[in-house]
Amino acid sequence: MDYKDYYKILGVDKNATTDQIKKAYRKLARQHHPDVNPNDPKAEQKFKEVNEANEVLSDEDKRRKYDQLGADYQRYQQGGGGRGQGGFDWSQYAGQGQGGFGGGGGDPFGGADFSDFFSSIFGGMGGGQRAGGQRPGAGQDYQAELELTLEDAYRGGPRTLTVNGKSLRINIKPGVEDGQTIRLRDQGGPGRNGGPAGSLYITLRLQPDARYTRTGNDLTMDVPVSIYKAVLGGEQVVDTLSGPVKIKIKPDTANGTRLRLRGKGFPRYQHPDQVGDLYLRLNLTLPQHLTDQEKELFQQLAALRPE
Known part of the structure; x- marks a missing residue:
């Protein structure tokens, strides 16, 4: 079984903070989300890998055990072993997470589909329970577009749009540009198990002006x-x-x-x-x-x- 470098998947350093991991995850998850890349199996696979990496690195216990595994695996390779070879003793790590970790908490974009590597080490805890229930998870982020005339962008002011059946009134500041994105916190999907709601990202589209x-x-x-x-x-x-x-x-x-x-x-x-x-x-x-x-x-x- 191949070792998965979750830090490399998220593009962060091994000493990355929780906020840095969260920021990297959200950026990659939006980039490779299936809704943004329909019928693209490569993007879907990358999305799954990013979710899995975040599931481990955003959880303090999982990350600590994963780091220990990584250190042992690195010593094994330096001693002459190779990636995917059978000489590394996976059994000492297999199933350590069973019954001890809640899953899905770091996935605000929905769904979890973990690899054999994850399942072997953490017991496939995509839907596992910890005492007191599943770990809280952030809600899904929503995307929307709002069309503006040039005069709307010049003057700014209140605007109303409907997202997922919900009417929202927002205030546009003067001087916005075409393609600019505005983030509204807590206006996305509801959180899971008491977690925070997701965000709403509104992309502004300025209509051409003949003048x-x-x-x-x-x-x-x-x-x-x-x-x-x-x-x-x-x-x-x-x-x-x-x-x-x-x-x-x-x-x-x-x-x-x-x-x-x-x-x-x-x-x-x-x-x-x-x-x-x-x-x-x-x-x-x-x-x-x-x-x-x-x-x-x-x-x-x-x-x-x-x-």
């Missing part, structure tokens, strides 16, 4: 300007997310000229007093459906400025 292009906290907007105003200069009102603003167009303004409006961009997330800029890209528009008199005037202008 603006967002780059970080800066916005860019195309502004149509008549050729007359571009030549002679003038004033024009543009709509920004914070309200209408009057801008000045200088005479002889070229097509594609960019103007910068400071503080008219997007607020920085969790720092609403820090706001990006709005860049206006002036696009000159040509008059359409000219009258005969207008065409004559353009001809006169062209004659005055020959190429």
Whole structure:
């Protein structure tokens, strides 16, 4: 029987703290969860291994016995033994966990399917009992998405969404980004045997806005300007997310000229007093459906400025 390196499976050091183990487990469990990777046997197998590793390393007694086994197995290998060879005496560890360990407590994502290695050492305690019942376990984490307009993300405010039939009212802070995830503690599945409820992870999806292009906290907007105003200069009102603003167009303004409006961009997330800029890209528009008199005037202008 092969030895399983649970520390390597979770990607943590052998001196890792309980919090470090829990953090590594939750990250890997979400990454390889069957709901996230449907019909992927490799992800399913990895999910089972991560659950098993957490079941051992998150339990003080299991971890201590596992560490002792690991030390003995390492000495065996250094003495010339090989992985999977029959020279190592597994019997001195087999069944040590029977009747002594509760299972499933570290699996907030549901289910436990342990290997022969685990069952041999800990007695297959996926559903075992300890005095007083099963060990408390955290509830399942839930995933949800919430669509927002650009103005919703700019202004923030309360929003309501329904998850698993439960209506939740949350407050969106100004400046959120597309793909940003918000965690709501204790809004996931109920805990087992008095354990804490899981968390709800809400991924924010910002709908495209035809008016603006967002780059970080800066916005860019195309502004149509008549050729007359571009030549002679003038004033024009543009709509920004914070309200209408009057801008000045200088005479002889070229097509594609960019103007910068400071503080008219997007607020920085969790720092609403820090706001990006709005860049206006002036696009000159040509008059359409000219009258005969207008065409004559353009001809006169062209004659005055020959190429």
